[in-house]
Amino acid sequence: MKQRIAVLTPLLALALSWQVGASPIDWNELDAATQKALASFEKSWDAMPADRRERLAKGAERWSAMTPAQRERARGNLQRWRSLTPEQKEKVRQRLERWNALSDEERRDLQRRREWFQSLPDDRRQEIKSRWRSMTPEQREIARQRIRAFREASPDERVRMRQDFRERRDGR
Secondary structure, three states: OHHHHHHHHHHHHHHHHHHHOOOOOOHHHOOOOHHHHHHOOOOOOHOOHHHHHHHHHHHHHHHHHOOOHHHHHHHHHHHHHOOHHHHHHHHHHHHHHHHHHHHHHHHHHHHHHHHHOOOOOOOHHHHHHHHHHOOOOHHHHHHHHHHHHHHHHHHHHHHHHHHHHHHHHOOO
16 A cells, blocks of 8 residues: 555656646756755756755745855754654644644734743743743643633733732732
């Protein structure tokens, strides 16, 4: 069965690329900067499927447009990715799928919250992370519910909720 899939997959990709009129990018069609970035693929270029050539060419264009700092960050990200276990990589893929399933408004909301968190002093961020990691799954769910309720509350209700939180935290 696996052998059939291995044989049929490239054929299906070829058939689909033919149907949509995709023609493979020829090596000579690439500009000099892109060829330089993809030099390690030159010998195998003609044997590659059209979609892979397309992805590589687009990636090389993005690479060429990056600043040195952005390239260094990309190298670090790739190195971190390679060091992950298959299970960790799968978790990353699942998180990416969840992210892609969010609406634009949900993404903006998460970005705002991330920016707020990043704006906190390091010691405060570490304190929050430590407290979150020490919670049980049930405690985390209760915290999520309280956060949702806080976001949906009126300004007056938020004042009361903050006071209740401080009293619980301080053990009053």
